Amino acid sequence: MTAVIEASDVTKRYGEVLGLNGFTASFEPGITGLIGPNGAGKSTFFRLVEGQLKLDSGQLSVLGNPTWGEGAFRRRIGYCPESSAMFDWMTGEEFVIALLRLDGFPKAEARERAFRAISTVDLVSSRERRLGTYSKGMRQRLKLAQSIAHDPDLILLDEPLNGVDPLGRATLSALLRDLQSQGRHIIVSSHVLYEVERLTDQIVMIANGRALAQGDLHRIRDLIDAHPHVIDLDTPDPRALARTLGTLDHVVSIEFPGPNQLRVRTRSPDAFYQALPDLVLQEHADVRGLRSLDDNLDAVFRYLSEGGR
């Protein structure tokens, strides 16, 4: 299978700051999730892919083409930026038409395409309103509309689910699958794993400008599961609870970060969460709070970037 995007040792600097640092990854056809914390280099990677930035070193091939300097090639790419970069004085329809005109579409064709794309994201009734009056969710949908209106082969969506309500997320997912079924390739960036795992099993994880892991979501999950999961518990008698939890074979370590706190590291969070209620009942333990510190993926990224892969 030919990769849609092939990145080999790609480095991009902003002066002293490294945007991408030897990024190597292969994006297969279909939908791929680009997962990484804020500042990981996701937007830099997208802007390199569409030729807005020139890479400093390495090789980057998109749909079999080099990217930098290939102006006409950008017609094959649809880009939905993360920022709410818009022209607030325009109406939604004018906005999409204006960008289609930059693709070289004649006015009539641009108007027709804009209407279809706006219909796709269900903004027809708001298309004549000024963008300044759009909500964040509406802006996201309109940005998506402009990214698909010119019928691109590859669609880059930078944090497209930000600000979209749950219903919008579900329908957006359906739309992306529909686009995929039409042969489009889609890369969706996010800093939240669960947002993307509903869309695809193909994941590339990025942090500090490097690809940390790539492949099937289940393989990535295995990597994450190999990383001890940290859970904080609030209890008036942490030492008693520690004695109970210490009997679990998947518990790696126990700490006492505060007078009424317990920090547990476990190699199997699922088994821990399953066993905890029974232990609490058996030992009459008083557990008043529970927080999984690893709910935030930053901890996993740190673990992988420190050599966990």
Add this chain to the structure above:
Amino acid sequence: MSISAPRYTSGPLPRLGRDSRVMAIASREFHHRAQWTVLVPVTLTFMTVVLTTVVNVFFTSLVGTVTSATFTAAVSSPAWPYLMLIVTATVGAGTLADDVGSRAITLYLSRPVRLLDYLVAKTVGCGGWLLIAALGPGVLAVGITAALGYATATVALEAAGGFLVVGLLAAVFFAGLAIALSSLTNRALYAGVTIFGLVLTLDIGASIVAGISGNSQVGYADPVANVLAVAHQAFSVSGTSSLDPGVSAAILLLSGVAMWIFAGWKLRRVEVIAE
């Protein structure tokens, strides 16, 4: 929100060329700037130049002969360069700053649009208003006076040529100034204030330094003095400026172009700002 992606007809699509894409941006920019903040100073410029010129030509025709020098009244006073300065600040300050500030520039450049195309288009959009303010009033005044019979066709043509030269040079200089200063910030207000402040400082500063040092050559650092020197020459008014009009014209032209090139260089580094 519906769940079906749009279906488009397959096969080669009709796409317009590079010039059409540039004009699409330029046209959008031009229309976007048509706001009262721009229309008011442009209208003021028209009223000032047309009224001053027509009235001056009318009274001159009553008592003597109208020549091309008669038409210089409006543009050889400092009022005209300052009105142009206000138009420049209101039209040009946001030309690049608005796009960089909102990061909308990434949307332009995600299309098959080169940075150079973008810069040219933005300059055309902004420069269109500057040309209207710089050339329009003079040409209109010449047309009115010729139509009313206050000036002969030959004199009217000479005067129109004068307005053309001065207007074009002023438009080049002020467009370059606006684009350059707009590229330095992501806030239009800062660019606008800087445009006004810079020219005002050069105008007043050069006068003070020239007065103290007794060196009139310092006047070449003053854009307003350069515009006036060219205007005097273009309308055949002699002996009123200590600056060489040729040198002044060259300074206006070259500095306008140089500032535009600077903006292009600065824009290449916009990735750092936008990131």
